[in-house]
Amino acid sequence: MKLYFSPQACSLAPHIVLRELDLPFELVRVDNSTKKTATGDDFLAINPKGYVAALQLDNRQVLTEGPAILQYLADLRPEANLAPANGTFERVRLQEWLNFVSTEVHGGLGWLFNSQLPDEVKTLIKQKLFKRFAVLSQTLEQQDYLLASGFSVVDAYLFTVLRWTRVFDIDLGQWPALARFQARVDSRPGVKAALAAELA
Ligand SMILES: N[C@@H](CCC(=O)N[C@@H](CS)C(=O)NCC(=O)O)C(=O)O
Known part of the structure; x- marks a missing residue:
């Protein structure tokens, strides 16, 4: 997984959760003013909404919107209890x-x-x-x-x-x-x- 983030922006929340869950991930910094990643890629091609956080899954799908990303991550490690079970x-x-x-x-x-x-x-x-x-x-x-x-x-x-x-x-x-x-x-x-x- 790759987390597209800007320092201290709302992407810090899924970043914290990735670390709390001890999941493997790569951090990719985004310059919000130029919409370029630290490696020079066009962030708009990754997330056309143009804002962080964006989570690229290993199957290349990109998930956006903090509340959705946070719940997706918590459900990867339900035993960590970072979200109650779905359906409850x-x-x-x-x-x-x-x-x-x-x-x-x-x-x-x-x-x-x-x-x-x-x-x-x-x-x-x-x-x-x-x-x-x-x-x-x-x-x-x-x-x-x-x-x-x-x-x-x-x-x-x-x-x-x-x-x-x-x-x-x-x-x-x-x-x-x-x-x-x-x-x-x-x-x-x-x-x-x-x-x-x-x-x-
Ligand atoms: N609805 C989005 C909002 C995300 C958001 O506000 N991201 C800000 C940083 S906290 C951002 O990247 N803004 C840059 C921009 O809108 O150009 C979410 O909940 O994830």
């Missing part, structure tokens, strides 16, 4: 959280990277985001991870997107459960290895 209600609960993180948190924070957006709009986006942070915080005050059963792929995703708050001077200390969650996930060996590889 807990799996749907995971999908509920994946959709929440994707649309409400990733989507909101993603807009803040847009330098063309006026400050007033960014303020409105932040106000909405903070309501979503309160929802996450309520759950993470009760349990260590978004699923009561323990660390799962959605935690890798939430960790990845919450890391971006530092770019926008959002102090996660306002939601102590979120700050504790970030520290908890950050201490996992798979997370440390993924970050070290991306920052090298």
Whole structure:
């Protein structure tokens, strides 16, 4: 498998999961501004959507969209319990959280990277985001991870997107459960290895 990634982008989530699962993979860096890979290939020919993450399987199929990639990877090693089994209600609960993180948190924070957006709009986006942070915080005050059963792929995703708050001077200390969650996930060996590889 090949994971097309950009350092510290949302592709960090499947990267963490690949390492947590100890699966064999190759990392291919993408320059998001030129849409070229580190080896000079045209990334648009690999993923016409033009964004990371993209996972190329050994059969050459390319899978995109973080929540789909994360679940595909977890199902390769079900014994690692990074996703509840397909067909169970807990799996749907995971999908509920994946959709929440994707649309409400990733989507909101993603807009803040847009330098063309006026400050007033960014303020409105932040106000909405903070309501979503309160929802996450309520759950993470009760349990260590978004699923009561323990660390799962959605935690890798939430960790990845919450890391971006530092770019926008959002102090996660306002939601102590979120700050504790970030520290908890950050201490996992798979997370440390993924970050070290991306920052090298
Ligand atoms: N819907 C996609 C969004 C992926 C996405 O936003 N990727 C960003 C990095 S976090 C990107 O590569 N943006 C570059 C671009 O859109 O040109 C997913 O959930 O995987």
